[in-house]
Amino acid sequence: MLGGRWTADQAAAVEAAAARIAAFAQARPVLVDLSRVLRLDTLGAWVLERTRSEIEAAGGRLAYAGASPEHRILLGEMALKNPEAPPSRRRGRILGFLEDFGRRVVGAKADLVTGLAFFGEVVAACIRVAGRPSTFRGTALVNQIEQVALRGVPIIVLISFLVGGIVAQQGIFQLQRFGAQTFVVNLIGLLILRELGVLLTSIMVAGRSGSAFTAEIGSMRMREEVDALRVMGLDPIEILIVPRILALVIGLPILAFIASLAALAGGGLTAMLYGGMTIEGFLSRLQAAISLHHVAVGLIKAPFMALIIGIIATIEGFEVEGSAESLGRHVTASVVKSIFMVIVLDGLFAVFFAAIDF
Template structure:
């Protein structure tokens, strides 16, 4: 068959969209306005280009007078049709404006076809594996972030003049001082509830006086620090994530880096130190409030006098029980601070992202606090402390 040129739009002088196709050489010369007002002509010209089939095609845009998003989209759609058939398309004579439009209208990779459907067991194992891998990655990133915080603390220790004492005092006020009322109230109520239920059960055996041993050991060793850590995670941990996340959204963290300041030294170190200092103090307040609530309940329901309660409590506990709870507090504070600040730095530029990371910070902190408490309980039982 003899090669010939095909004019898809005979009217070349009025600026209408046209395509001159050299079928033998696989070359196409576009001309006119490939714009929305030339929609039918653009579609007709594109159909002629697509008819070239599965071969290398060179599309010359040198004679185009104008190209808009519709024309670029039709060209990219046509390119996709040719490449789907095994051909290839190359644009020549493009201007920077043409390249921008064609790039914006560029073909997206089609979604991979859905694989074969598997059973519920396979889906469960697959989801479990993915969550496990994601959890391991989060643990590794948390350890790396902890290393950055320790390094920042070392730099501050070597240069004490750079430490922001005012920020530390302000954070201690927010974490510890302003948290005393709610923590004391909740601990008082929980101590009373534990004592009440213990008395009701021990009365069956005539051993209601042993409720003092129960609440003394339970509160000082486990419940006081656990309640405090959970409330601090929900109160201060979420606040840390929200504050840092808001700064990320307003690009204030990037501004600190531009000014040559270390965001970890300025934002993270004071907050984590405030948690490490404040949580043991709040734990002591929580334990005393819970013991007060348990003592009041024991007097009301168990018939114990204040003197008998205090004498029994003194015989049941010792100083090392208090230390068990206080030793756990700094580790839980460090865990809460690391998780809260990591989630804060992970916030992106939307309110939805902020809410999602605040929720994740609270949930992860509470989970890690409970897990740490269990590990410490096993450890202290192993060393008989």
């Protein structure tokens, strides 16, 4: 039977009493009567639960009786959780590799299911917004378009211009061996309009805007602002996700078109400097090499890539937990997954357009 104050200011007496209980429990089961305990704080409850855990680990048994409801709640909160068993040592590099590969495959399947479910929620939210246009946050959409498209133009133009110049330079150096350096115009025209323009833009948007979306939503999760929206009766999907994804779907094709023009400008400048071409010759050759459907190929891909980037970025943002480490981990995962899926999607589109001869 315990009595008195089991509080922090009586720590020495509490520890001594717990030691006596542990010694007594070595010989028989123990029933601890708490009816005479005047006050119990977290220290006293933790010491009691620690003692109970030690006794049960040694094969004994300890139970409580006479505890007030408040004391039972505190003891339940202080209950020691059994630590997880350490992972077993790997039996070899090959088995370890196969185990890691299997875990990643299972994780990829879970990510796919989560992505499809989240995409369904976004589509449902878009339908609700279309049915109630007055609830749509047009100001948020305009703000996101400014952040995604307008503020991203300088860096995307610069990178695309440099990449276009590098591709043209290397193409000229290789084609000069065959006296066919003028065909570099065909090379950069088709490559940039069909593949590089939209691919470079998507990768840069994933690293710039996708990471920003994950960080913004993750920070709101950490500060419980998303839960506050739900308490206020607002749908976080409609408020946070729909404007961002629509801004990506609208802004990325515009950025891809601007990036293609910048890359062609860089390639044309390089062709004039290294290939001895004139601006009139470059433009006439480019006009003969490309057509409208080459431009359409790149622009058709852009909305789908924007949708993939937006879905992945917002999913990772909603999975952020309450620590800075979790935020950094999910921002990194957002960028890596987005870039990977953009490249995979570009490859699928390339196979599709080749199959239909477009």
